[in-house]
Amino acid sequence: MNVKTDLKDGVLTAYIMGEIDHHTAKDIREEIDHVAESALPTLLILDFTDVTFMDSSGIGLVMGRYKLMKEIGGETRVTNPSPHINKVMRLAGLDRLAVIGKSNSKGGKHND
């Protein structure tokens, strides 16, 4: 499994690991959605610390989760993408949809 999830105080953190491509994105997406749809978190943190590669399938993954969280009425945040992954995300304008930031151990609030 390429993702581990952790739910605490309405904050769902998904620790994604390894490479995100069309092949791996499906399992990651299904796991996150499965937990999010039952827990209805107010904030979804996609933790990219251990993601070593991402192509545009990762853009689809973030965009799809952003849409799901909007339906639920929550926010989406991306943390710790590598410089190259940041480049792919910026190309897609994801920095305008989801807050992309460095590690945020408190899981919230740094934006207020």
Added chain:
Amino acid sequence: MIENEMKLTIPSRSANESFARVAVTAFFAQLDPTIDEIADIKTAVSEAVTNCIVHAYKETIGKIHITAQIHEDHRVVVRIRDTGCGIPDIDQAMEPLYTTCDNGERAGLGFAVMQSFMDKVKVYSREGRGTTVVLTKKLISRDSHD
């Protein structure tokens, strides 16, 4: 002038996406590319191979032919060829955010990523015959070998 070349043929199984991008960049390792250059090429190859799997062959399994060449002046060329359905309108297919996948999980940015990470992207396609994508990038020489 082509200084070195490798050819690879793989079935269009999604498990091969990772192998294809790693194989191409491993071949270019002899040029001592930077980490950024490796990441750029890996990402562009991944997009092109994924297009073959998702679009060209859809529910079927066909062959993907990959050629990686090293030209003089550290110019690298990658050709990704399929004999799948072909692209009816290449300009439309290359438009950012255009996608034929309607499940909302494909961003429609494959060609945009290729264009952004490589120097040149050329697409040749005929409906019912297949598509060839040619990716070119000049690598910055870190040591001049003199």
